[in-house]
Amino acid sequence: MNEQVDEQYWNFKKHALAGYNAGFRTYDQLYGEEQEKKYERCSRYLGEDADKTILDCGCGTGTLIRRLVRQRGFLVGVDYSKVMLGLAKKRVGTVRNVALVCADADSLPFKSETFDKVVSFTMLGNMPIVAMTIREMARVAKCRALILLSSVRKNIETGEVLASLRKASVRVKEFINDSVLNDWIAIGEKSSEHWN
Numbered sequence: 001m002n003e004q005v006d007e008q009y010w011n012f013k014k015h016a017l018a019g020y021n022a023g024f025r026t027y028d029q030l031y032g033e034e035q036e037k038k039y040e041r042c043s044r045y046l047g048e049d050a051d052k053t054i055l056d057c058g059c060g061t062g063t064l065i066r067r068l069v070r071q072r073g074f075l076v077g078v079d080y081s082k083v084m085l086g087l088a089k090k091r092v093g094t095v096r097n098v099a100l101v102c103a104d105a106d107s108l109p110f111k112s113e114t115f116d117k118v119v120s121f122t123m124l125g126n127m128p129i130v131a132m133t134i135r136e137m138a139r140v141a142k143c144r145a146l147i148l149l150s151s152v153r154k155n156i157e158t159g160e161v162l163a164s165l166r167k168a169s170v171r172v173k174e175f176i177n178d179s180v181l182n183d184w185i186a187i188g189e190k191s192s193e194h195w196n
């Protein structure tokens, strides 16, 4: 990255984070119901994960994690906003099978091929280089792991996300573009082909 691009990249992220840091107190009230609808639409991909390791990237206030904790899997929530993550900690921070980590989705502090499932609801629109973030999420997913991503429709073109998934060796199984939801949702599987 040259200096100018680098500055734009970080400014974009800072701007997105500033919004969440300012509005975290009202996030659930304003968007909780909307997010629940998205989870509900994907419920067949989110259930029954006993003994699986799941990453929720951009977990926000932990609404999805709270929904999944009854399963016996191990859940890891990552968010770059300390205050959003603080609310998630209040909600699920003491649950035995949950870990919450403050980190940037472009630089996940995990070894490659760690997770059986990677989900990310409505975070990608906050990322300056979508292909880079998708690649990073695919890196930490095991081969054949399910990868589920959503973004507010107006923020990212579907063509861009499909091309980025293909480049990251993620085979798209279903693409939900339902006008009842504000987001498109892509469900894919990390290909077992060689990944670099």
Ligand SMILES: C[S@@+](CC[C@H](N)C(=O)[O-])C[C@H]1O[C@@H](n2cnc3c(N)ncnc32)[C@H](O)[C@@H]1O
Pocket: 013, 016, 017, 020, 035, 057, 058, 059, 060, 061, 063, 064, 078, 079, 080, 081, 084, 103, 104, 105, 106, 120, 121, 122, 123, 126, 127
């Ligand atoms: C629209 S909220 C979605 C939260 C949650 N996934 C949900 O379903 O309610 C987007 C989240 O992405 C987080 N986020 C923004 N930029 C991020 C980054 N660079 N790395 C990780 N998380 C980020 C925000 O702090 C916020 O919690």
